Amino acid sequence: MFPVTNLLLSFFVLNAFLVFAQEIKIGKEKPNIVLIYVDDLGYGDIGVNGAIGVKTPNIDKLAIKGINFTDAHATAATCTPSRYSLLTGQYAFRNKAHIINGDAPLIIDTEMRTLPDMLKDAGYTTGVVGKWHLGLGNGKANWNGTVSPGPKEVGFDYSFLIPATGDRVPTVYLENQKVVGLDLNDSIAVSYTTRLDGYPIGTEHPELLKQHTDGQHLGSITNGISRIGYMKGGKSALWIDEEIPFVLTKKANSFVDINKKNPFFLFFSLHDIHQPRIANIKFVEASIMGPRGDVIAQMDWCVGQIIEKLEKLNLVNNTMIIFTSDNGPILDDGYLDYARELVGEHKPGGVYRGSKYSIYEAGTRMPTIISWPKAIRPGTSHALLSQVDLYASLAKLVGQKLKKEDAVDSEEHLKAWLGKKTKGREILLEEAYAFGLRMNDFKYIMPKKSNKIPPWITRKFVDPGFSIEPQLFNLKTDPSESKNIASEHPDMVNKMQRLLNNILEPNESK
Structure with a gap:
């Protein structure tokens, strides 16, 4: 037989487990x-x-x-x-x-x-x-x-x-x-x-x-x-x-x-x-x-x-x-x-x-x-x-x-x-004053027509991420988005732009 202290410990561990892991009835x-x-x-x-x-x-x-x-x-x-x-x-x-x-x-x-x-x-x-x-x-x-x-x-x-x-x-x-x-x-x-x-x-x-x-x-x-x-x-x-x-x-x-x-x-x-x-x-x-x-x-x-x-x-x-x-x-x-x-x-x-x-x-x-x-x-x-x-x-x-x-x-x-x-999610939209798309570890930022930053943003010491070129990052190896790898992965850029278009312009994308 287990000592009483072990039984009590087992009881408390089980009780804690039940509290944290209780199955819930979805929808009810x-x-x-x-x-x-x-x-x-x-x-x-x-x-x-x-x-x-x-x-x-x-x-x-x-x-x-x-x-x-x-x-x-x-x-x-x-x-x-x-x-x-x-x-x-x-x-x-x-x-x-x-x-x-x-x-x-x-x-x-x-x-x-x-x-x-x-x-x-x-x-x-x-x-x-x-x-x-x-x-x-x-x-x-x-x-x-x-x-x-x-x-x-x-x-x-x-x-x-x-x-x-x-x-x-x-x-x-x-x-x-x-x-x-x-x-x-x-x-x-x-x-x-x-x-x-x-x-x-x-x-x-x-x-x-x-x-x-x-x-x-x-x-x-x-x-x-x-x-x-x-x-x-x-x-x-x-x-x-x-x-x-x-x-x-x-x-x-x-x-x-x-x-x-x-x-x-x-x-x-x-x-x-x-x-x-x-x-x-x-x-x-x-x-x-x-x-x-x-x-x-x-x-x-x-x-x-x-x-x-x-x-x-x-x-x-x-x-x-x-x-x-x-x-x-x-x-x-x-x-x-x-x-x-x-x-x-x-x-x-x-x-x-x-x-x-x-x-x-x-x-x-x-x-x-x-x-x-x-x-x-x-x-x-x-x-x-x-x-x-x-x-x-x-x-x-x-x-x-x-x-x-x-x-x-x-x-x-x-x-x-x-x-x-x-x-x-498989893909996730990010909105700012530009559009970004996440897919697994990849992050794509859609290019803008102009990379000029409005003065009001500049005064806030913010980098809004504007670029006239597509930007692609692998967040697994580069979480700080320091190296743009878009030129190395044109197929990924095209794929993620298509996915982004499906969100931004669903009627035109079909």
Whole structure:
């Protein structure tokens, strides 16, 4: 007979194995789904992927208990297109989606069935908390009433939003599409074309600024930050940048609390680590990289708060947490916070070349972790995956059939997302200000008509990957895309261009 201690040990090992390896019934599972979407976080910006100078203990813990993906991608190297593709299952170029102003109309067709629509059909309560940046209203938003259409019209039961980004007006929160704390006697007006004499202007009052900035961000000043665009009114509703992570996390946890008894989908869309990077005093000097590193630590705290809430409610075992980012890292995106000077040995994109705005790998290769203790064994996955596929994959999980017009670019790779299969996509599209295609270890970048780089990109110290010649790289031997081998493999170049044409111009390619 085994000693009692051995029996107990065997019991605990078996119990742990059952927790992590329980077979799930595809099509009948209804785990809570929390999608944590970080802004401008690079592949190398988290501890488990090699971060230097900042610690991310909560994210690292999530990775240890879940799957850390090494080759998972946002669909685009900028925020609005990535968010559009994530929620619609459609490539952004099909709708000419690009970075939009804070007064832009909603860019998602309300007739489209979205990811939250699909989950609602499966019995989920859906909520979005945080950065939106997908447009609101029909072209001239009524900031002093209900702003519609918005999240509700595309499938979200609840919303608490930053309308665009922290560097754009209006600098107010919207809850269920109404400005929070607004005094109607001080009505809000917003313009991106005409100056409004409401708040001081960055070009005229640099002495009021917490951070100096480039010419693009020299519009209205609120809370000591000069933004893109002009705003007047709404003084009682203005946010305080240093409080944003606390406000958003409290709202996200409240949504979990209210909906804990039934399946819920929470799209927790953090503002960090987008500029302006204004860390709360709690996180100032939490890193050795200045404000950019400090807000990485701040973002990690937000992740920890969500996990802690799920644990307290005994929900963590049956909650799928998806942690990822909308596009690659950027050190200088307009505000002077010395990120380039203080980066040290840290590599925001890891070993990969590129950044936000770039077609090279770091532009779309995202830190991506999925944890679901009930169904996922911890590990690392090298499967090639795209965020556009989350729509079809989650539909498979919850038993929702997609119509032909639903999520037209989304492929179902549920087993790969759950770590039960090592292979994902055969080919994967990458969008920036150029187009790239991944196929196995090969990366192809389609030539542009001109390799001239716009001045606004040059000022951000970014290499967007523009070339009038085709570019081909073998990422297995050259992950930093340093040697163009297109001339050595003309057949591969032609094949990958044909595959890319089938995506970009399907009718013409047939």
